Amino acid sequence: MKLLRGGQKKFQFEIDRTEKFLLFHALKLYPAVPASHHRLSKDRHIPNREENQHLLDEALKAQRIEQRKQIESLLNDPHRFVEFEDGYRISFTREEIEWLLQALNDVRVGSWIALGSPDQQAETKKRLAKQAAPHVMAMDVAGYFETDFLHAITDGTPPDHE
Amino acid sequence: MQFFDNGIPKAEKLVVAAPDDGEYLLLPFSDHGLAHEHDDFLPVERLGRRLGHVELLDRRGGFHPGLERHDGDRGGMGDAHEPGGGGKGVLFIFIRQRSRDEHPRSVRANHKKRGRHLAAVAHAELRVMFGLGEQVVERFKLAGRLQRNDSGGRKIKGQESVADGLKPAATGQAPYPFPMPTTAMPEVLPDIEQDSQTDASNDLDPGYMVICWDDPVNLMEYVTHVFQTVFGWERKKAEKKMREVHNLGKSLLTRESLEKAEFYVHQLQKYNLHATLERDTK
Numbered sequence: 001m002k003l004l005r006g007g008q009k010k011f012q013f014e015i016d017r018t019e020k021f022l023l024f025h026a027l028k029l030y031p032a033v034p035a036s037h038h039r040l041s042k043d044r045h046i047p048n049r050e051e052n053q054h055l056l057d058e059a060l061k062a063q064r065i066e067q068r069k070q071i072e073s074l075l076n077d078p079h080r081f082v083e084f085e086d087g088y089r090i091s092f093t094r095e096e097i098e099w100l101l102q103a104l105n106d107v108r109v110g111s112w113i114a115l116g117s118p119d120q121q122a123e124t125k126k127r128l129a130k131q132a133a134p135h136v137m138a139m140d141v142a143g144y145f146e147t148d149f150l151h152a153i154t155d156g157t158p159p160d161h162e
Numbered sequence: 163m164q165f166f167d168n169g170i171p172k173a174e175k176l177v178v179a180a181p182d183d184g185e186y187l188l189l190p191f192s193d194h195g196l197a198h199e200h201d202d203f204l205p206v207e208r209l210g211r212r213l214g215h216v217e218l219l220d221r222r223g224g225f226h227p228g229l230e231r232h233d234g235d236r237g238g239m240g241d242a243h244e245p246g247g248g249g250k251g252v253l254f255i256f257i258r259q260r261s262r263d264e265h266p267r268s269v270r271a272n273h274k275k276r277g278r279h280l281a282a283v284a285h286a287e288l289r290v291m292f293g294l295g296e297q298v299v300e301r302f303k304l305a306g307r308l309q310r311n312d313s314g315g316r317k318i319k320g321q322e323s324v325a326d327g328l329k330p331a332a333t334g335q336a337p338y339p340f341p342m343p344t345t346a347m348p349e350v351l352p353d354i355e356q357d358s359q360t361d362a363s364n365d366l367d368p369g370y371m372v373i374c375w376d377d378p379v380n381l382m383e384y385v386t387h388v389f390q391t392v393f394g395w396e397r398k399k400a401e402k403k404m405r406e407v408h409n410l411g412k413s414l415l416t417r418e419s420l421e422k423a424e425f426y427v428h429q430l431q432k433y434n435l436h437a438t439l440e441r442d443t444k
Contacts, residue, residue, distance in 0.1 A: 038431040040424065043440045046370075047420065056428055063432060098391070102433055105384060109434040112379040119378055143381060150383045154397075 001145065003152045009094055011152050016087035026141045027071055030103040031064040032110020064106075071103055097149050104149075108142035111135040369442040370423035372415045376407050377436050388433040389415070392426065417442055 001019050005012040015023070038060065040046070040053045074080065074096060081088040092100065112118070114135045374385075382404055389400035393416065406413035415437075416426060423439040430437035 033434055038436075039438060040427060041439050043438075045441060046439070052424060056424070056431070059428060060431060101384070101387070105380065105434050109379050117377075117379075139379070146381060146384055150381075150387055154383075154387065 001148045003148075004089065006152055010091055011094070011097060012089060012091045013148075013152070014087060014089055015081075020081065020088055022141045023145055024075060026107050026138060026145065027075060027100075027103055029107045029110070029138055030068060030071065032107045032138070033113060034110070035061055037113065067099055067103060070099055074099070094153060097153055101146060101149055104142040104146045108139050108146065111139040111142070115139075369417045370420050370439045371417055371442050372423050372426045372430070372437060372439055374403070374407050374413050374415055374430060375436040375438070376411045380435060382408060384433075385435060388430065388435055392429045392433070 001016075001023075002014045003011065004014050036057050038056065040056050041049060043049075046052070074092075081090050112135075115132055374389075385404045385407065386397065386400045389395055389403055390397060393400075395403070403413050403415060415430075416423075418426065420439075427437050427439050
């Protein structure tokens with residue numbers, strides 16, 4: 001994915017067909033982090049800990065449902081991807097990139113959890129069994145696009161995917 | 163007006179004049195609370211407790227004749243809104259989130275004491291808190307000036323009240339299918355006990371630490387970006403904190419009151435960072 005134009009608000013990218021397929025594939029996995037994964041605190045003496053944990057779980061759940069809808073409508077917008085010879089041109093606002101980053105990182109973290117939360121990437125590779133392969137792939141694909149989007153909104157320079 | 167399957171009306175978009183000192187939320191209510199995502203209701207009292215610093219400006223609505231009361235329902239919005247002794251319907255309330263400075267000292271102290279109102283920090287969080295979709299809760303930025311009238315209520319310049327500014331005729335919307343009762347006096351929603359004396363110890367909030375923990379999955383660049391977004395830090399500071407997380411296994415990001423710490427933890431977890439809050443024992 002290549003950044004064509006970036007500004008304060010709008011960013012235009014060029015994306016080839018394979019990348020588009022992979023981006024859609026990764027985003028379809030959202031949300032991947034299990035519900036109630038996050039804990040509010042490790043401290044048992046926080047006031048109203050249980051209740052606040054419940055509120056946090058509810059809030060995160062609702063946010064994911066909402067974000068899922070936003071991403072679906074964004075990707076299903078027929079005018080969003082403008083086809084040309086080698087692929088597509090696509091524009092996102094900064095806010096949309098923020099949603100995408102959250103969703104892609106959710107897929108990355110969710111895949112990592114599905115792999116058993118391994119400590120290092122090397123360990124992940126060692127454990128690369130047939131069942132684990134889709135999670136490893138999802139993690140890497142999500143990370144690939146995350147890096148591209150982050151570079152676009154920070155300094156506009158293309159990332160080194162090596 | 164459109165309805166969900168459970169008979170709860172969907173919020174309508176109403177364009178109204180707007181004050182420059184705050185935003186307003188338009189929430190559809192049943193006769194005993196906020197219409198929840200499914201066939202469930204959030205009683206008004208709980209809404210007040212959850213939101214904390216919210217001022218109820220006005221409410222207006224009525225009961226749709228075609229809707230029946232649920233078994234076990236209990237009225238909660240007052241007789242003035244229950245023509246014919248009740249019935250399932252809708253109330254629209256207009257609330258404004260007060261800035262911290264506006265809270266009476268006793269209210270601030272009481273909230274600190276309780277350590278509540280997780281969602282009171284940001285409007286965006288309201289929607290999330292209640293698990294409500296866009297179709298149920300709409301945010302409205304009103305376009306006009308807000309003035310305090312003699313009785314302490316709020317008025318929009320040139321209009322009788324906030325709710326009057328939302329009359330269907332003024333907005334070009336179709337009229338509501340139910341009668342509109344007269345407007346209620348402004349009041350404070352939260353279940354606040356009046357403190358006759360200020361408890362000085364409440365102002366000395368013990369403080370809670372927001373901690374971000376290292377994990378091998380979040381990209382360093384991403385963590386930096388999240389810190390910048392959530393805390394509004396400059397890149398240099400965000401990078402420093404990210405390196406602390408990476409090298410030391412964790413980093414203390416900020417010390418806050420409980421409710422603010424909860425807010426930040428929620429924001430960080432929204433981005434799937436491993437963040438928690440811990441009591442500051444020092």
